[in-house]
Amino acid sequence: xxxxxxxxxxxxxxxxxxxxxxxxxxxxxxxxxxxxxxxxxxxxxxxxxxxxxxxxxxxxxxxxxxxxxxxxxxxxxxxxxxxxxxxxxxxxxxxxxxxxxxxxxxxxxxxxxxxxxxxxxxxxxxxxxxxxxxxxxxxxxxxxxxxxxxxxxxxxxxxxxxxxxxxxxxxxxxxxxxxxxxxxxxxxxxxxxxxxxxxxxxxxxxxxxxxxxxxxxxxxxxxxxxxxxxxxxxxxxxxxxxxxxxxxxxxxxxxxxxxxxxxxxxxxxxxxxxxxxxxxxxxxxxxxxxxxxxxxxxxxxxxxxxxxxxxxxxxxxxxxxxxxxxxxxxxxxxxxxxxxxxxxxxxxxxxxxxxxxxxxxxxxxxxxxxxxxxxxxxxxxxxxxxxxxxxxxxxxxxxxxxxxxxxxxxxxxxxxxxxxxxxxxxxxxxxxxxxxxxxxxxxxxxxxxxxxxxxxxxxxxxxxxxxxxxxxxxxxxxxxxxxxxxxxxxxxxxxxxxxxxxxxxxxxxxxxxxxxxxxxxxxxxxxxxxxxxxxxxxx
Ligand SMILES: CC(=O)N[C@H]1[C@@H](OP(=O)(O)O)O[C@H](CO)[C@@H](O)[C@@H]1O
Ligand SMILES: [Mg+2]
Numbered sequence: 001x002x003x004x005x006x007x008x009x010x011x012x013x014x015x016x017x018x019x020x021x022x023x024x025x026x027x028x029x030x031x032x033x034x035x036x037x038x039x040x041x042x043x044x045x046x047x048x049x050x051x052x053x054x055x056x057x058x059x060x061x062x063x064x065x066x067x068x069x070x071x072x073x074x075x076x077x078x079x080x081x082x083x084x085x086x087x088x089x090x091x092x093x094x095x096x097x098x099x100x101x102x103x104x105x106x107x108x109x110x111x112x113x114x115x116x117x118x119x120x121x122x123x124x125x126x127x128x129x130x131x132x133x134x135x136x137x138x139x140x141x142x143x144x145x146x147x148x149x150x151x152x153x154x155x156x157x158x159x160x161x162x163x164x165x166x167x168x169x170x171x172x173x174x175x176x177x178x179x180x181x182x183x184x185x186x187x188x189x190x191x192x193x194x195x196x197x198x199x200x201x202x203x204x205x206x207x208x209x210x211x212x213x214x215x216x217x218x219x220x221x222x223x224x225x226x227x228x229x230x231x232x233x234x235x236x237x238x239x240x241x242x243x244x245x246x247x248x249x250x251x252x253x254x255x256x257x258x259x260x261x262x263x264x265x266x267x268x269x270x271x272x273x274x275x276x277x278x279x280x281x282x283x284x285x286x287x288x289x290x291x292x293x294x295x296x297x298x299x300x301x302x303x304x305x306x307x308x309x310x311x312x313x314x315x316x317x318x319x320x321x322x323x324x325x326x327x328x329x330x331x332x333x334x335x336x337x338x339x340x341x342x343x344x345x346x347x348x349x350x351x352x353x354x355x356x357x358x359x360x361x362x363x364x365x366x367x368x369x370x371x372x373x374x375x376x377x378x379x380x381x382x383x384x385x386x387x388x389x390x391x392x393x394x395x396x397x398x399x400x401x402x403x404x405x406x407x408x409x410x411x412x413x414x415x416x417x418x419x420x421x422x423x424x425x426x427x428x429x430x431x432x433x434x435x436x437x438x439x440x441x442x443x444x445x446x447x448x449x450x451x452x453x454x455x456x457x458x459x460x461x462x463x464x465x466x467x468x469x470x471x472x473x474x475x476x477x478x479x480x481x482x483x484x485x486x487x488x489x490x491x492x493x494x495x496x497x498x499x500x501x502x503x504x505x506x507x508x509x510x511x512x513x514x515x516x517x518x519x520x521x522x523x524x525x526x527x528x529x530x531x532x533x534x535x536x537x538x539x
Contacts, residue, residue, distance in 0.1 A: 002152030003121055004114075006107055009046070009150040013103035016042040016143050020101075025094035027363040027504040029077025029086075031066050034136035037074050041140045043097040044076045045147025046110055049125040051090060052153065054117055055081060057124035061170035063163050064131035064140050068216070068261035068285040071254040074136045076144075083171035083182075083425025085365040093117075125153035128169060130161035132219045132287045133248040158187065162223050162288035164428030165190055171425050182424070187226075195230025197420035198434050200413065202237065205441040210240035211280040213433065214270055216259025220288030220429060221246025227430055239437045245270065260285040260292045260384050260429070268302050269294060280447055282436075284429040290384035291429035293436065295447040303451055307380035308345035310436060311335055313450060314388055315378045316353055317439045318418070322376075324411035326404060330397040334374035336360060336367045339479045339499055340382045340461075343514050348454040359477040363504060364427060385427040388435075390419050414442070459514040460525035466536030469502040472509050487535040496524040500532050509536065 016038040023030055023040055030040045044062060052060045061079030069075070078086040078094070086094070093113055100106040114121060127148055131137035141157065148155040158169060165187060172185040183193045215221035225243055232238030245258045255261065258270035260283040275281050277296045284291050293305040315335050322331040334356045335349045341359075349357050358373070360366040364385055371377025375394035380386025390398070398416055403409035421438070423431040440450065466472070473483040478501040481488040491498060496515035503510050509532050513525035 002125075002154075004049070004110070004151050009107050009110065010103045012146040012150045013039070013042060013106050015146060017103070018099070018101060018106075023095065023098040025091040025098070027365075028067065029063075029075055030094070030098065031069060031073060031075030031505065033072060034066075034074035034134065034140070037076065037136070037140060038143045040098045041076050041143040042147045043100070043106065044078065044094060045127070045144040045153075046106075046151050047090070047094050047097055048078055048127045049148060049151035049153040050093075050110070050113060050117070050119055051078065051080075051086075052125040052127060053121065053123040054119045057126055059126040059128055059170060059173040061166050062127060062129040062144060063166045063287075064129065064137050064144070065163055065287040066132075066134065067163070067287045067289070068255050068259060071134060071252050071256070072136075074134050074140060076140070079167050079170045081170065081174040083167040084368065085426075088365070125151060126155070126173075127153050128156045128158060128166070128173065130158040130166045132163075133160060133251050133254060135251045160219055160222070161187065162219050162428070162430065164289050164423050164426050164431070165223065167425035168423060168428075191227050191230040194227065194421060194431060194434065197417045198438065199232055201417035201421055201438045202232065202441060203413065204410070205438075206237055207234075207239040207437060207441045208444060208446055209280060210242060211282055211433075211437065212242045212244055212273075212275050214245045214258050214263075214273070214281065214283040215243060215288070216255050216262075216284055216286050217245050217247045217250070217253040218255065218259070218284070218286035218288065219248065220284040220286075221248055223288060224284075224430055231434075239434075239441075245272065255286045259283055260290045263294060264292055264304065264306060264383050267304060269296070278447060282433055284433075285384070288429040289427050291432050291436075292384040293447070293450075297448075303447070305447070305450060307382045307384040307386050308337070308341045309450065310384070310432060311337065311341075311378050311380035311386060312345050312348055312353070312453060313439055314435060315349060315355055316453070317442065318376055318378070318388065318415075319353055319355065321411045321415045321418075324407060325401065325415055326408045327397055327401055327412070327415070331375045331394055333376045333378065334358060334371070336370045336377060336379035338362050338367065338381055339477055339501075340512055342382065342456045342459060343497055344454050344457045352454070359479070361474075361478050362501070368426070380427070384429070384432075387424070387427045387432065388418075388422045389424060390422075395419060414438075457514045457516070458518040458521040459512065460521045462511040462513075462525045462529050463503075463506070463508045464500075464511055464529045464532045464536070465508050466532065468536075469507060469509050471536065472500060472502040472532070474499070474501040484535045487531055490531045490535075491528055494524055494527050496520060498524050498528045500528055
């Protein structure tokens with residue numbers, strides 16, 4: 001078994017020197033201008049090897065992507081053995097390694113971490129990795145491989161993948177040959193699994209019309225087109241999926257005037273969109289872990305159906321299936337949101353669907369964790385990142401239940417198909433897209449019916465730049481400011497729901513406001529932003 005080679009580690013590090021910057025592993029791993037990232041990726045590679053050794057050779061994933069960020073950015077993050085985000089306590093080690101000032105200091109830190117964490121240096125280390133379509137991706141893969149070689153880690157390059165595909169593969173590798181086997185360890189295995197599940201979920205159903213999918217000119221484009229080969233055709237009763245913005249030959253077009261983040265942030269369709277009123281549209285982000293839906297109404301008004309809408313749609317459908325299959329008692333469903341979820345969606349889940357809602361801090365790792373508390377945990381961020389988790393007990397109940405009638409049988413089959421269709425490791429735009437399509441087909445709904453389930457409260461999101469965003473410390477799932485002292489009392493004097501929190505990904509404080517009318521929401525956001533400016537300016 002290979003072990004770390006100190007000489008190689010130092011030489012490799014010298015090829016990718018620390019540029020004299022301070023880095024931090026945040027909500028989305030490390031993310032920045034790609035030309036600053038070489039040393040960071042090298043060091044993340046070392047950490048991946050350490051983490052794998054710590055877990056006795058379980059495979060760790062490394063994804064090189066900057067998601068919805070501009071084409072010149074890139075990023076890197078680690079995936080834990082079951083396909084989850086890196087365990088929080090290890091984020092700090094990633095930060096330490098990234099900031100080691102010299103090649104020798106890096107070697108010393110590697111050794112220190114290895115001994116502090118009681119890592120067996122002779123244990124096997126296994127890492128798999130992939131990247132999105134950014135021009136800088138292949139260079140950064142080179143930095144990663146240098147680190148894995150120096151650390152003596154076995155490694156496999158899965159080339160271009162969506163982020164959720166890599167998460168899927170990590171779980172597949174680590175569950176192979178166990179009773180929890182998640183799927184075949186190949187990109188094709190991913191398509192086969194999802195394709196078969198989709199077919200099963202659509203049995204006896206007809207899709208409700210075409211959907212045009214904007215792929216942000218990112219990796220989701222080619223991967224969705226590949227997935228289509230495994231889905232029933234339109235003639236076979238499948239969904240008519242039109243793929244647009246799938247140009248990955250020119251990576252400079254990535255996320256430019258298109259994609260889920262553009263649509264959500266600007267509350268408008270990509271300018272290139274040519275769809276007609278009421279036509280169903282969806283946008284993925286650059287690494288295909290987010291999806292939002294939208295359409296223009298008869299009155300030519302843009303209507304967004306974001307993560308909150310996907311969550312409410314999924315929760316409502318799963319609730320129906322639980323009742324229809326006779327499993328309701330074994331399938332306690334819950335919804336997990338952040339404070340950015342529209343208040344009307346929360347109200348709809350609690351009052352109409354009569355399901356519990358948990359609010360967590362921003363960042364999918366928090367939502368994911370909270371969702372595991374339910375038999376079926378539906379979690380989505382408003383921006384379209386989310387999934388549905390089935391607990392082991394729920395999976396067992398769904399797999400073994402004896403249906404008492406043909407109606408129960410049909411609902412059970414659909415539930416079984418959904419457990420396979422929905423990516424259990426992380427929010428997955430391709431899987432979520434098909435989930436929405438299945439639900440709309442079952443409910444025989446178009447966009448209008450989906451939208452009409454409830455009316456969103458007018459809201460406003462504002463970004464405020466302050467001297468030091470770390471002054472703003474939020475508590476209670478980020479709904480209240482604990483610091484600076486006195487700021488929350490000022491916000492409490494205003495009418496409507498509003499909160500301010502420091503962004504985890506940008507150097508700014510975000511203010512969210514929601515009120516009965518558009519004007520009141522704008523007014524509230526403006527006033528809270530002023531409170532933030534006032535307290536943020538203080539020494
Ligand atoms: C309001 C908002 O959309 N915040 C985003 C954004 O976090 P901030 O901490 O707000 O910058 O990026 C995160 C990572 O992609 C994502 O999880 C989150 O939803
Ligand atoms: Mg993304």
